[in-house]
Amino acid sequence: xxxxxxxxxxxxxxxxxxxxxxxxxxxxxxxxxxxxxxxxxxxxxxxxxxxxxxxxxxxxxxxxxxxxxxxxxxxxxxxxxxxxxxxxxxxxxxxxxxxxxxxxxxxxxxxxxxxxxxxxxxxxxxxxxxxxxxxxxxxxxxxxxxxxxxxxxxxxxxxxxxxxxxxxxxxxxx
Amino acid sequence: xxxxxxxxxxxxxxxxxxxxxxxxxxxxxxxxxxxxxxxxxxxxxxxxxxxxxxxxxxxxxxxxxxxxxxxxxxxxxxxxxxxxxxxxxxxxxxxxxxxxxxxxxxxxxxxxxxxxxxxxxxxxxxxxxxxxxxxxxxxxxxxxxxxxxxxxxxxxxxxxxxxxxxxxxxxxxxxxxxxxxxxxxxxxxxxxxxxxxxxxxxxxxxxxxxxxxxxxxxxxxxxxxxxxxxxxxxxxxxxxxxxxxxxxxxxxxxxxxxxxxxxxxxxxxxxxxxxxxxxxxxxxxxxxxxxxxxxxxxxxxxxxxxxxxxxxxxxxxxxxxxxxxxxxxxxxxxxxxxxxxxxxxxxxxxxxxxxxxxxxxxxxxxxxxxxxxxxxxxxxxxxxxxxxxxxxxxxxxxxxxxxxxxxxxxxxxxxxxxxxxxxxxxxxxxxxxxx
Numbered sequence: 001x002x003x004x005x006x007x008x009x010x011x012x013x014x015x016x017x018x019x020x021x022x023x024x025x026x027x028x029x030x031x032x033x034x035x036x037x038x039x040x041x042x043x044x045x046x047x048x049x050x051x052x053x054x055x056x057x058x059x060x061x062x063x064x065x066x067x068x069x070x071x072x073x074x075x076x077x078x079x080x081x082x083x084x085x086x087x088x089x090x091x092x093x094x095x096x097x098x099x100x101x102x103x104x105x106x107x108x109x110x111x112x113x114x115x116x117x118x119x120x121x122x123x124x125x126x127x128x129x130x131x132x133x134x135x136x137x138x139x140x141x142x143x144x145x146x147x148x149x150x151x152x153x154x155x156x157x158x159x160x161x162x163x164x165x166x167x168x169x170x171x172x173x174x
Numbered sequence: 175x176x177x178x179x180x181x182x183x184x185x186x187x188x189x190x191x192x193x194x195x196x197x198x199x200x201x202x203x204x205x206x207x208x209x210x211x212x213x214x215x216x217x218x219x220x221x222x223x224x225x226x227x228x229x230x231x232x233x234x235x236x237x238x239x240x241x242x243x244x245x246x247x248x249x250x251x252x253x254x255x256x257x258x259x260x261x262x263x264x265x266x267x268x269x270x271x272x273x274x275x276x277x278x279x280x281x282x283x284x285x286x287x288x289x290x291x292x293x294x295x296x297x298x299x300x301x302x303x304x305x306x307x308x309x310x311x312x313x314x315x316x317x318x319x320x321x322x323x324x325x326x327x328x329x330x331x332x333x334x335x336x337x338x339x340x341x342x343x344x345x346x347x348x349x350x351x352x353x354x355x356x357x358x359x360x361x362x363x364x365x366x367x368x369x370x371x372x373x374x375x376x377x378x379x380x381x382x383x384x385x386x387x388x389x390x391x392x393x394x395x396x397x398x399x400x401x402x403x404x405x406x407x408x409x410x411x412x413x414x415x416x417x418x419x420x421x422x423x424x425x426x427x428x429x430x431x432x433x434x435x436x437x438x439x440x441x442x443x444x445x446x447x448x449x450x451x452x453x454x455x456x457x458x459x460x461x462x463x464x465x466x467x468x469x470x471x472x473x474x475x476x477x478x479x480x481x482x483x484x485x486x487x488x489x490x491x492x493x494x495x496x497x498x499x500x501x502x503x504x505x506x507x508x509x510x511x512x513x514x515x516x517x518x519x520x521x522x523x524x525x526x527x528x529x530x531x532x533x534x535x536x537x538x539x540x541x542x543x544x545x546x547x548x549x550x551x552x553x554x555x556x557x558x559x560x561x562x563x564x565x566x567x568x569x570x571x572x573x574x575x576x577x578x579x580x581x582x583x584x585x586x587x588x589x590x591x592x593x594x595x596x597x598x599x600x601x602x603x604x605x606x607x608x609x
Contacts, residue, residue, distance in 0.1 A: 058524070086489070097483045 004149040005031060007134060008160040009142050009167040013039045016143040019163035020045045023147065026159065031146040034138040053122075057115040064110025068103040134171075142166075176451050176588045182581065189578025196571020200256035208242070211249045250323055251562040257322040258558040263572035264313055265410060266431075266550045267580050268306035270543075273435020274299045275366055276399055276428075277466075282369075282392035288462055290604040291454045294593045295443050297370045299435075301587030302580050304366070307359040314355050314410075318348045324558050327416045339416050346413055354409055358402040365395040377596040385599055403428050411550075415557045418496045420485070426477040427553075433470035433515075434546040437539045439463060442584065444532050451593055457530040458609040464529035464538075468519055471542060474549075475516035500552060503561045507548050514545030547573065 010016040016039065023030055030046060073092045076099070081089040088094035120126065138144045149156055153170060160168045205211045278296040281289040317325055326332045327339045327346045339346065369388055376384035404424030412423050420426075440463040446452050447460075485493045500508045518541050528534045555563045595601055 054526075097479075097486050100479065100483065 003173040004153065005171055005173050006147045006149055006153075006156050006160060007167075007169040007171055008145045008147065008163065008165040009135065009137070009169070010145070010164065011142055011166050012164075013143060015164040016145070017042065017045055019145060019160070019165065022163055023145065023159075028156065028159070029148050031148055033146070034134060034144040036139050036141060036143070039143075053115055053119060056118050057111045060114035060118075061107045061111035063114075064106040064108070065103055067110065068099070068106030071106075072099040072102055175591075176446065176585075176593055178585045178589050179449070182585060186578045186581040186585070189574045190582065191578075193571045193573075193575025193578055196567050197256065197260060197575060200259060200568030200571065204256050205249060205252050208245045208249055211245050211252060214252070215245075215248065248562065251559045254323055254558045255562060255564075256568040257324055258555055259568035259572045261313060261324060261558075262547070262550050262554050262569070263576045264306070264310050265554075266434075266547055267302065267576040268310050269427075269431035269550075270434045270438050270580075271300050271302040271306060272362065272403075273431040273433070274439055275303060275362065275435075276396070276403075276432060277435055277439065278369070279365070279392040279395050279399070282388055283396060285389075285600065287600050287603040288459060288607040288609075290595055290598045290600045291452070291459065291607075292439065292443060292463075293373060293595055293598070294591060295446065295452075295588070296439055297366075297373065297591070298588035299438055299442060299584050300366050300370075302583045304363050305579065305583050306576075307363055311355060311359055314352060318352055324554075325413060325416075326557075327413060342416060346416060351409055351413075354405060358406050361398055361402060362395075365391060365398075369395075373595060373598075374591055376598065377592075379597060382597075382599055385597075411553050414554055415496060418493060420481055420493070420496075422477060422481055426474075426481055429470060429474035429477050430546050430549050433467060433474055434543055436463060436466045436470060437542045440467060440535060441539045441543075444535060446588070446593070448532065454594060454605040456608065458607050460532075460535065461526075461529045461609055464523055464535055467535075467538065467542060468523035468529075471515055471519040471523075474546075475512065478512065478515075496556075499556045499560070504552055504556055504563065507552050511545055511548045511552055514541050515549065518542075518545075 008019065010019060013035070016033070016035070020030065020033065020042065024045070024047065033042065033046065035042070069092075076095065077089055077092050083089065087098060092099075133139065134146065135142065135144055145160075147156065147160075149170065157168050157170065205214060274296050278293065278300065281293070281296075316322065317328055320328070323329065327342070328348055333339050333343060368391055372384040372388045372391075376382070376388070407424040407427040411427060412419065440460065443452065443455060443463065444460065447455050482497060485497055519538055522534060522538045523529055551565075551569075598604075
């Protein structure tokens with residue numbers, strides 16, 4: 001089975017947005033869009049589901065809050081309840097205000113770092129990752145839409161030429 | 175143009191009438207002398223009191239004197255109660271409209287692109303400021319004329335026997351205090367008056383000169399405001415506890431009424447929108463207001479906690495009594511305010527979708543406004559009525575009266591001008607604002 005895709009290349013984000021809308025309306029499946037910068041509203045036009053990173057961050061924050069609370073309770077109240085400068089270490093709530101800065105920072109630390117790591121994992125980014133750039137110009141000033149070909153090569157090529165593409169290429173993908 | 179619905183007008187008038195009746199009842203039932211206080215305390219203590227009384231009779235005359243002193247103390251607290259209830263409601267509603275005015279000035283100076291469609295709503299809410307200021311100023315004058323005992327440093331008898339207060343009398347004396355109050359209130363009202371006047375003139379104007387004028391006076395007002403706001407919080411709230419001081423108190427008070435003001439803008443906007451008067455206001459505007467409600471709620475909590483934790487941690491006797499009184503006698507309102515003003519909003523308003531849903535915002539806004547009323551209650555009551563506090567007829571009626579007055583004045587003002595500014599340079603951007 002051939003694995004052909006079309007690379008439609010644009011040099012303006014407004015034209016790209018129109019092309020994406022037309023492609024969706026014509027029911028061609030968009031595999032991917034490469035842009036040099038975030039194009040506002042592109043995800044909506046492509047019909048991509050909203051991100052759930054914020055929900056993850058909230059849960060990670062709760063984990064951080066729990067960890068901070070558990071740690072301070074174990075260290076300062078359960079394990080070795082010393083009298084340090086008259087601070088009451090009889091129960092957690094007695095000395096709670098002193099632990100709030102740690103609880104807060106743990107919450108932020110967990111929420112921020114675990115969310116970033118989640119982002120890297122979900123978007124498959126790591127230091128020695130092979131770059132997946134179909135065309136070097138897409139990091140500079142060109143926009144590229146990748147659309148799968150299903151035995152309708154000529155039809156697709158002429159379709160994308162009409163959408164204002166500066167270049168339409170058919171590529172055999174491996 | 176907005177028309178004041180007769181239903182809402184009747185509602186406001188009923189609130190005001192109920193309020194006046196309740197306030198009057200509160201003053202009439204306040205005890206007039208020690209005998210009445212003794213009766214109230216006896217009724218409160220029931221049978222346990224008789225035994226204690228029998229023991230007290232056997233003891234020395236010194237205890238009888240202490241008992242009398244205690245009765246006098248309670249008498250003062252009970253006499254303060256209707257006044258303090260009135261004061262809390264009076265300053266709360268006035269400062270809510272001040273919070274709106276500060277927010278409005280910030281929007282002007284920041285050249286915000288989203289908020290011009292809400293300027294007329296904000297101006298409508300700040301229309302309460304002149305009315306509230308007059309009532310508040312009269313109240314302060316009454317305090318100075320010894321109608322009540324809210325500010326103990328206004329009593330020369332107290333100052334004569336209290337070195338700490340006597341040392342502060344260079345600042346805390348009636349003439350200087352009332353002149354300061356007059357300057358602050360006049361300054362704020364002048365800004366409100368001219369800002370609205372320029373905004374209306376801008377509608378009919380051919381260029382942006384009135385807009386630029388408003389920009390300049392808003393910037394000047396914000397400088398004036400931040401200085402006077404700080405002093406205002408010492409004069410009108412902190413001086414109720416003249417033995418205590420806190421350096422971040424001004425900010426703390428500011429955060430409290432600022433978030434209440436933003437919440438009020440959101441609630442009034444939602445009301446007008448639901449009646450179909452604000453066709454250019456969309457959920458993105460509401461979302462922005464909700465984000466401010468959320469953010470400033472957290473800011474308030476930050477200051478609340480910073481003030482509390484620094485004093486709790488160092489535990490210096492002169493400072494810490496402020497919180498000892500509150501935690502021992504006002505445990506539920508003191509910590510309840512944190513739950514209402516922090517825990518509830520942070521859990522409800524953190525969600526992006528929730529920030530666009532009307533009923534969620536009305537619910538969160540109601541809790542925030544109640545929470546900040548409780549916050550002012552906590553600041554004022556402990557030193558005026560002490561352990562005799564109760565949210566009863568006096569307190570509820572005072573809130574009713576000022577709430578009714580607030581609705582009446584605000585919605586009357588909203589009928590005076592079109593709800594959409596015409597020639598604001600950012601109005602087009604604001605109409606198409608989406609987030």
